[in-house]
Amino acid sequence: MGLAFVPLGLAFGALVVQSGLDWWWAGLSAALIYGGSFEFLPIGMVTAAAPLAAIAGTAFMVNVRHVFYALSFPLHRVKGGLGKAYGTFALSDEAYALTAGGNAQSWSSRRILRLQLLMHLYWAGSATAGALLGSLIPDSVTGLDFALTALFAVLALDALRDLRGDLPTPALALLSAVAARLLLPGQMLLAAFALFTAGLLARHFTTRRRPSHA
Structure with a gap:
């Protein structure tokens, strides 16, 4: 490195x-x-x-x-x-x-x-x-x-x-980068981080509130 x-x-x-x-x-x-x-x-x-x-x-x-x-x-x-x-x-x-x-x-x-x-x-x-x-x-x-x-x-x-098979995380990162590049090309890095963080938070709260099935 x-x-x-x-x-x-x-x-x-x-x-x-x-x-x-x-x-x-x-x-x-x-x-x-x-x-x-x-x-x-x-x-x-x-x-x-x-x-x-x-x-x-x-x-x-x-x-x-x-x-x-x-x-x-x-x-x-x-x-x-x-x-x-x-x-x-x-x-x-x-x-x-x-x-x-x-x-x-x-x-x-x-x-x-x-x-x-x-x-x-x-x-x-x-x-x-x-x-x-x-x-x-x-x-x-x-x-x-x-x-x-x-x-x-x-x-x-x-x-x-x-990540060991956690495909949604890199997929979310890729989508965040593409969306930031299309929507805010001048501030791509900041926008991509914000979108990725929002996506992770949304996934966290959605997963936590999902009822478990016995």
Whole structure:
């Protein structure tokens, strides 16, 4: 999982330098913001001197999905105030996907935090390397732009295995994504999460109220 961060971090670091920012902006952003895909967006906004309110609004819309992640992220198994604070800060798509699976139900606080820390270091380290060495990557190297798609494809396959035959859940997720793409293409991610959450809640209450037959 961490290795998938490397090509993304290299691309991000190279983009920072190509945009006219100092190389250390890449490592600093990756370490302190740790926003993954969001970190690509502020580069153009910062270089264009966009208003702070616009940057903050963009950050909220892109990262609001973490509100949904927090509903089932095993923060209750993380010990200590400092550990919980870092676990909340370092909650990424990949960390959530790994800790939400059935195989992670027995993971200790140390293992969860170690997982998040290693992915954080992968991202910050590769971003810094990309800023310093990105210009040395030859143009003939292909496939770097597919790393993120491949990463989430693997995460989706792992999630399907954990569902163990629960076909309605991935079907509901697919329908939510298609509906969001058709109805609100500009806010697809937020709309898809909202529709998926509403569908899960409706299914939960419907199943709970359904009378049992002896």
